Amino acid sequence: MAELNPPLGTTTPEIFMDNVKRADELVNGPAGTVNDRGGEPLDTWRQMMAKNDEIRQNIIPLSKQYMTLTAAQADIANIPVGSTTYYRSPDDSALAIEVMNVAGTLTATGREMPSQAAVNLLANSIANLLMGLQLNSIAINDVGSWLSTELGAIQDEISKSGIETSRTLINLVLGLQGAETAIAGLQSDKVSESLLGEFELFRLYWMQTFSTQLMPLDGFNPQAVATQDDITEIELFRLYWMQTFGTQLAALEGLSTDTIATKQELAELESKITGVALEPVTDGVYVAGEPRGIIRIDLTSAGNIPSSKEEGTVAGYISVKIDGQSFGASCEFGVQGASSASYAKKNLSFDLFSDDTLESEVKLAIGNVLPHETWVYKANWIDTTHVRNTMSYNLWEQVVQSRNTWPKREVESVFVGKFGVDGTLNGANGHPVGYPCVVFFNGEFYGIGDFMTGKKRSNYNLAKNKPLQIQLDIGGWLTLGDFSSHITDVNYVEFKAPKSPTSATYDAIAAWDAFCNLGQADFTAALPTHLDKVNIIDYFLFTTFGNFTDCGSGNTIKNTQLVSYDGVKWYFMPYDLDTCYGLQWDGASINYPPTNPIRLNGDFWNKIRSVYGADINARWAELRSKGIFSVDNIYGLIMDLQSKYSQDLFSAEFAKWPAVPSLGITGIDQILTWIKNRIAFLDTQFSYTA
Template sequence: MAQLMIEVPGTKISELEKTSSVSRGDVIPVVQDEETKQADIGQISDFVKSELGSAALKDVADFATPTSVAEVSQASQMRDDAQNERIERMEYSVYLFQKNGVYKAYRTKALMLLDVSNIPVNSIVTVVDDPDNNPDINDINGEYHFDGNDFLKLENNVLGLIKSKMAQAESNSKSYTDTEIKKLENNIDVSVENLIGKFVLSSDSENIFEFKDSSGNVVLALNKKGQLVSYDEDTKRSILLTNQEDIKELQKFVDELNLNNISVLLKLLATSNSSDLYTFEDSDGNIVLRLTKNGMLRSGQIDGLHNAVDALEYLKKLSKQSDDSKLIRFEDAEKNLLGYVDKFGNWVFNGVDVLNEINELKKFKNKAQAVTALKQIAVKAPESIIQIYLTDLPNLPDAKGTTVSGKGEFHFDGQSFSCFVKLEVQGASSASYAKKNWNIAFFSDQALTKALDVKIGDLLPHDELVFKSNWIDHTNIRNAMCYRLWEQFTASRTGYPRLETEKPYIGKTGKSALQSGANGVPRLYSALLYINDEFYGIGSFGTAKKRSNYNISKNKPKEIHIGMDGWNDITNLEVTNPTLYEMKAPSTPTADTWTAISNWNAFAQLSDANFTAQADNYLDKQNAIDFMIFAEFVKCRDVVSQNSAKNFQFISYDGKKFMFMPYDMDTVFGLEWTGAVVYDDTTGSQLVWNSSSSFWRKVKATYNTDIEARYKQLRDQKIISVENIYNLSTDLFSKFSISVVELELARWPVRPSLNITSLEQILTWTKKRIAFLDTYFNYTA
């Protein structure tokens, strides 16, 4: 740019005479390349305009002042901040919506605002039918996120949008996975076939196939003469299993039993004229599969597969990653499933668990015993993981109250049974979880008209059991472990009755005095679930809160079973038409029923002295003491909190004395009800508070000496100890192999408590809690 220089020798610019006007033709001096030249003012004006552009044509008023620029910048930043905050709250709300669902629904927005003190922070609530709602824009009805200060209205139908996106993503993922697995299966079939061919041809042993025990001893073999050879376990004598007389005797024995559920075996025996009960042949007449007399399924491919697995790394990965429960399928030309081998060694053909049926035949020596064993749906308490396969099910329900039906197979340590099933979401909270709890009802007919009882070990037979998915507790420990802990509490009692459920037997004789198996608390076993041959997840399988498990009659006015579904005031239960609890029994309450509850309320509200005087009339002393210590130990924050009560089962056998029975024990050992938080809340009482109306304070004052003595007993017996919690926990979780846990994590990679709780967290919390309780209950070793 040219430098403007004005030089007037001898005269200062300030002393020059001012001009009265300026025109475009006037000139001023400029310096270019160190030479002074003249330029028209018009040239200067045009140059300035070209440099300034359109701004040169603007008025002064058109330009913003520094103050106004700062104000605009601040307003813009505020808008950005507000928008970002709204986006962040919307994202967090979607996360809460997916994880927890709707906390509560209100008819109007006004009712929601009135109830604000009872709404937990970071809850999703909904307004369903506000009369002031504009249906065109839906400005009031819908979901809101409450952050503790205000309610943010979410986009309309946000849950539907979430589900739609998730379903599309899941569909795309499954389609891609199925394509890739199919490619691998094709490669594996060819590779295994070639490898097995070499294995069979190169064998120079006397036996073509051999089964060995863990010590390497041959226990069963097929020799080159086509003879099936076994070995007596006691004499180690070789036994030739081709004697036709033996087969005829076995056929005669089975024929006498005439059991429907082994009709398939009868057909197999009828056609057998060799060591094989049945053979499967290909179109060229080559035997591809044999069912041997001792119940073994044999083929070159199956035997070769066991030897080939270690050499096929990609087969290992496929076996671990596949969601299909069936490792080997046997199908006809129309792809109908004839039989299968699953991941756990179960061999099922035509719906018959072949190995299990033959093992059952071996156990019994006469017709009566065999008929009893094969007709009764009774399995021993499992020592390993329970395997559940539900098939022929339509789309799974996502709300409680909707049922679907199909078929089920249940495997317990080598024992198994099949039946028709009805499936329903279990628990109101579970309905909002991605991985749900399921009620599984058993039926012997496809029309679902004949309920089927299933008895596990020493438990009461049930026609419905529950699969707990343990969504908020990814350790799969808390619920089942706490129920076992309560059973340890009751087992450590002395005298009779020990169990609350035994009290109705007092004074009875004959049939009325027989133990039914009711134990008053759920019992859960480690289990895994497949639905329509896809891995659903690991969890716990067992009993729930059925009335019969509390030994309560269905409809006797004074035999009362209350399920605390919502938060109740234990000193002021609803009388008639309850909304916060479920009256599970009697089925038709009478005036005597409501009077019993009214009398309980009156007792619970008594002054200290009167409460103590009446305690033994309304409380079962042993139960009240044990429940109090139990609840204080595990700190079950979603069951009891001061006078508030939820989830536990409240029972009475005479309409006067009431007892507390634990239920829904996943929010313990510090875990918060959503599973998203673990509290280090190891000090302070969960039940007692410093108020004259505190129910549990009055219980503690009434029975304090006995409470402290009972606590000492439980501590001295190591029932309340870190070691016991460790043993109970590991006994449950060790049932799940690493490969099964990997399947779980692949199926459900996002869990509320995945990265905040563990066995270590549970044990650390327990150690701190015991240290507090030892002081609280004046314990000395």
């Protein structure tokens, strides 16, 4: 700014009159400029109006509407040379076609406003945006925030007219087209062919997700034809968005088209832009809603998936996409499971961290579960239906929820007599919860399965090191009444809680052994002290219904989580539920007919049935009459899971893993037919008549 003499702020009469005179010339004078007191030229009002009109004319003839190219050419005098305008498309391939005045002749520029192809154009634009912006999260966050806002606007349009909804979508498409133009210089041959393949997979996934979001929109019509006002509004919006995006790019320090991102950087970038990024509800805790569709997991790592537990864990980055929401975290992952660890397709456990130092844990909750720092991918190697394990946990949950008691869940006994935070339900449920998922490793399809919680002590509301809060993870066949003989052998049992057992812990287990070995009379007297009646009856009926062969046989149990909150009363909690409904443990055969005898038939269980026989029969009748143990209910549970997959995903799964053992021996018909006959058999065992 030039020096003013006298200086700015002088209030003499001469300065005042000079300003009044200058203002009169600026407002009422001809188009031109008037110098200020420092000698700098200022545009007069008429000069500004002339410039505005020139800009308007160069953008589009706002007052004109051209139905055909012929009509536009006839009005060429009002379309300045070098400027563009639009005429309505003669077919359904586009909404309008752009032409430019080139020496008096309107010539097509090759640009069109989309109509029917709006959604596909949107998906392609996002894919292009991802390829161009490999780096710099500042710009990406701006784009992600804008994209989230626009998608929110579309949802808000539910209560508005179809034309308004279509207009919002067109704005979204053209905004991304503007971004595509702005970053065209970044989209070079720096992107490898394999990376392009990864983005194509992402594009197809995003199109499916976006289509799901569009389905609820009331009145949405991708074929709606915009008015001239709509076109003007859209063009101005596009120009504004290009300017805004260009400004953001210009501010990026160190932006280089020669820089190629690593796979992990691309995974982090994709996680941020391909959905509404989850924000922590408290420090390090993220919460997503119950999935309506399939979860997509993208795992990236410089290492390979371990082939065994002995290889330990590998560092990587996990991106989890749930109905348009996106969660990303650094992770350590390794092989999960016992006998399943030897299968070609691995179960994997993921420990989640805030960054690649792998020092600060983060937790993720999906649906109504406790936030977990460890999640598990169950590959379902032995079960080609991909429903047995998760469906059975869902069935157990139905059994639990059918109880007319408090506490309803076993894990809720810790809330009795508590207040404030200590008396508040926290999402712990005492069993794993799983959701259908598809996994990609370093961009390549790995397989379908379930994304699940595990058997962490927190999910059973147990402390880490209270000697009498005990969780025994029984990995080998243990005889009821002889736990103490193998209690320190990790091949048989692992202490999930307490982490460091004390003499008080071992004394409690010895007392449990003594109870199991009591004669009938003493056993009957001590039964209410050492076992929960509701729990032991439901566990017995549930494991008998599904013939869960990995849970127990005779007087031995395995995989079951045996839990106590005081070292005195014990709860049987089901775990590892895929060997069921007739399937052999390795998935190679249907080895157990529906009439297979009740497996829990050892001395321990016979003593329980001697005391609770009538109650067991009554509970069976209740679960049957409520429709929980029924073919129709199992069909519904299967549908809830299998409907998340498509047949294309199953085809990809079996093409990737053709050696899965149960491919030719089990299916939905096998499960439902087996259950129908199993129910008929057990009705006779528990004296039930439908």
